[in-house]
Amino acid sequence: MQDARPIRSVAIIGAGNGGCAAAADLTLQGFDVRLYGRSAGTVAPLKAIGGVHYEGVLGDGFAKIPVITNSAPEAMDGADAVLVMGPTQAHENMAATVAPYLKENQIFFAAPGHTLTLLAHTLRRLGHKQPVTCESSTLPYICRKTEPDKVRVSRKSAKLRFAAFPSDRTEELLQRMLPLFPSLSAVPSVLDTVFYYTNAVHHPPALLCNIGRVESTDGDYCHYYDGITPSVGKIIDALDRERVAVAAALGISVPKLSEHFYQMNYTSEEGRKGGTAYDVFHNSEPNRWIRAPKTVDHRFFNEDIPFGLIPFSELGRLAGVPTPVCNSTIMLAEIATGKSYWDHALTLEKMGLSGLSVADVKRLLERGYA
Template sequence: MRVAVLGAGAGGLAATAELTLAGHGVRLWNRNPMTLAPHVERRAVAYAGVFGTGKAVPEAMTTDLAEALRGAEVAVVCLPSIAHRALFADLARLPVQVPIVLNPGHTGGALHARAVFAEHGTKLPPLAEFSTLTYVARVRSGTVVTTGRAGTVRAACLPGGEEALDHALRLFRGASPVPDVLASSLSNVNLVLHPPGAVLGAAWVEATQGGFTFYVDGMTPGVARVLESLDGERRAVAQAFGHALPGLLAEMTAIGTADPVAAERGDVAGAVRGGTANREIAAPASFAHRYYREDLPYGLLPFTVLAGIAGVPVPTANALLTLGATATGEDPAAEGLDAARLGLAGLDTGGVLAVVRA
């Protein structure tokens, strides 16, 4: 299959390596030419980690979105949520014709795409989203190092998006379909995993500029208790929309980022600290890190929107949002996914379900 991979960060490069190794033709796009430059220079994407060591050779590497999509059968978006709006607007203006897979959709990615296409008066192509990025990866000295490949991620499509979901299931092993994009969005583990440590560890981040491991040093018993509380709220909101979702530890075990023995005994801190894929990941060096810039306005904020529509109290999520905004000096609602940007303003629970279910 010919695949346009949109985004040349760690996720997009890991996808390029995996898809190329599987025999697919990849057309790699990134908006910033400096990001693409080292790979263009070597005419390949160097990779290491769980896929072995080698060089994946895309069919094309370009900053021209139309060129990247030319001849593609599916577009796979591997970008942080903060970059979604600009890309969705560009895709709507083209307009794009091929099915789109958000790897990942984070929290509300598919709904955000639907809203942006509607703003431009453009028909949304078939669209599916994953709950979580299929990789734990970082770019080091121009090489994408993938320390983990998700065993299971949740996948869903908007009504009419079945072709995109079919492509997603074919391209990415471990993708498990769920009934709708509320179930996939509320299965986003980063929604629960990142904000407690980022907010409660804010002083340590500022004092050390990331001089500690986020998932090991930063995973104290107090942070773990906040994680548990936030996870309970996530599952309660999902239940209000008709979904009985697994708890965080079960989800992380399925993905492959938790110590299964500690998870089995319900030891949140031990399970997170013992996960090999995340063990060496450094804490944020500043509040500019995506754990603040992405996971608060594009993770917690849309979660609280869904909670408000469902009428479910989420005091822990709201407290983290308030403290995070105060500590960083940035209002998550300024650019984040509020009800209007999700296309859900004025809707009740039934109205939301009508949007996400055929």
């Protein structure tokens, strides 16, 4: 049954970069915010001051947050919407954390989403027979915690692709979520949001190509501006072409990296017109001064490969589209780090899609679980 009640109270699950940015932003907008963090060390500095300091495009100030807690039920009690604001590698654990306390009338929203049916499959496995979820393709912000109790928001996303599972709930949930994030824009299904995970296209190859520099300097350079040279950009462009091709084979039209970054307000008109990854990042003001990782044991590999490149590869296999650049990037990163990123990756089996055809998957995304 559809619900048109306005959202007044939100529980934010995750007190990292995105969670703190959302807590500050939504507090400033007048929403009742409750902030949950799993780690006591993350929550303690925020709880000690009763909120979070913020700077950047939100201005400079302090957002008072009435509930900051390590208790998910305390954060979720009475909330109209539960907002999962954490890395994709934490989605399964976050869904498992909220599942026992999630009520049927509470909106379950994830940013970034792009884990296809993982959230719904996890909720179903834990007792929700017909779960409903919604998500955006990326975080609503470019943001970083500069101190344990302070977040810098460099940019608010200009366009956030939005979809629900099942997709017949998208329009209803979009209208309820728009007051929180006005840049939300509906796409046909959560399959669409998967292919807007462009971090997976540029983070792993850029780190892989600069791995010697990271290890010899502890990342003493600007990751995007210095690390993405014309030659590195060509590898990113090739990987991006595979992303677009797999999406097209599944009936989804997605823009190339340069157009997507321009739509998100992450690069300039010059970056869009140039059309290459090199042009995009050398004309990206919000990314210009971001420093490189200090180690290769970093989310650019640990998150963006198992939850980005591997799903692209898996969906390519499902659609019958070869992904040699994607597969080679995964393999070389595994050799360099000694890790097997497939072990805990977002595979078709992990999402509950093993053995299904393309038609079966699309039917599930449209109608949900019977």
